[in-house]
Amino acid sequence: MTTPAALLGHGGRLGAARTLYPDAPTPWLDLSTGINPCPYPVPSLASEAWSRLPDPESTRALERAAASAFGVDDPARVVAAAGSEALIRLLPRLLPARRIGVATRTYGGHAEAWHAAGATLLADTDTAIDLRVVVNPNNPDGQALSPDQVLGRAAGALIVDEAFADTDPDLSVAPLAGAPGHERLIVLRSFGKFYGLAGARLGFLIAEPTLAARVRQTLGDWPVSGPAIAVGLAAYADPAWAIRTRQRLAEDAVRLDALLRVAGFEIVGGTSLFRLARAADAPRRFEVLARAGILTRPFPWDETLIRFGLPGPQPDWLRLADALERLR
Template sequence: MSAPGSDREAGAFLRHGGRLAAARGAFPDAPAPWLDLSTGINPRPYPARRADPAALRRLPDPEEVAALEAAAAAAFGVSPDRVAATPGTEAALRALPRVLGARSAAIVSPTYGGHAEAWRLAGARVSHGPWDEARHSAAEAVVLVNPNNPDGAQVRGPDVSDRWLIVDEAFVETVPELSVAPRLFSSPVTTGEGGGRRAGRTVVLRSFGKFYGLPGVRLGFVIAEPGLAGRIGAQFGDWPVSAEAIAAGLAAYTDDAWRERTRLRLARDAARLDALLGANGFEVLGGTSLFRLAAAPDAGRRFEALARRGVLTRPFPDQPTWLRFGLPKPKDWPRLKAALEGSRR
């Protein structure tokens, strides 16, 4: 794929989405404001209340964090003693290699590159491959993003033999029935399919910012056996999340009606985006209802053509025919349509 601007700028686009500063530098003549479709973030965020000013003038109380974890646990369908709040899923996945102590990890790929990077930085041997290959590998830990980013691939009831299984469910709010957490962690004493041994070797990661459209809040969760959840949570000290994260999470996780309405709306918008991409020369390969993965033989040229029109998408270093598109805001559909039509020329 041809890359815009300097190698440093191109690397920013290829690493992950949301690099608007690099886009502005590489395409200074693009119309503003930019339409950032490079991430899988809900473009219509939850209308979360802000933290009380008094809460910003003190450190969060442990009871407030516990209340947040209980609200999240209820939304996840798990026992509160299995949940630990973290300052974002990214921070949690970076801590896992250190806490688990595994010396090798099999990453179900292609997927989000932060997992492999975290394990490599911890000195672990890292391998990549499809689910069937990873689950039968000799690695001490298997990492699965479910549903996967960027292709939306799903694994129903993932299981491995007596090794660590890390399931990153950052996008599972769009398909809640896919989550392994309720099956393994729904009560203080693990029962049913999977049993205590499997639960004891499984860690589930959940994200707040993507589905609720508030990534700047920096809120995530780990779900695991109580002792392990506590060890992971302890990596972030006595105040793992901010007053703003507590306020937003408490409101959002108790709003069942908003969650259900949003799932339906996202599904409709994803179908609309599929139709628009298909009408403009892209083949939709998959994704979730928060993002769509599409292919075109000239994806590199079209990335640049869209960027010149102020529309940022997500290219991939090892897949030059791929682009990932997030959902636009309601007012931005006409602009996206015009940009896609113009990029064909």
């Protein structure tokens, strides 16, 4: 059994899943991404957030709030954008590096962006590179490096994608990015995954002030929507929510591991936002779950792997448990 090609590459392809499995029960339970299923409670937004262009000062206020949350002492090094993906696509146009080291099994958007810009992609271990990209924790396997290990990977410039680092802030090198002695260190952060609000399209670059200013100028006066600014300001001003959420996610990851092991999976990686599992008959298992209206993430390079995001409300946990029973 082969997993449909339309569902390979990345998670969240519900449209393709609905087309391929039209008889699956609805609503679909999408476990194919690593997005917090219990999002930050969106506050009531003033009508001006929707009806007016965002005031550039409100964007600066968001960057100051993000800098505080990331432990960055100079907000001038923090740039807000419409998602970290936008920054991934922008950086190859602004940086002079042409020999890029990117791991084979990591988030594919980095290699795509540098390839499109005409750069040469080299093995992550190649000594000829002038810029290395590190995703930490890694997507999709969750492998985590300590800050010292990350900094030890520098070969010229270093981009560190910390899209999943909110679950474990001790892994982050964001406080150092662009600071004296670390001028060639660039960090990308994502808002939507940990805060469960991926639709807000909000991400950040942390870099030395000159590069940060170039990125800010390239993005223009309104890089982030008014509603995203309002939600980001509220969320970053609520560290108690973040602390509670880290604890809940860790507990839910343990709970998901137990369900998967009972169903015959081996847990081989992950973060507290997703778990990477292995089974010899993973394509069959993916198919059974899909026909039950549960979308998981398969991988084109290893058909024995499936990634599971966390269920949210209790009915979703029960639905997953019931579907997993059919795999035993």
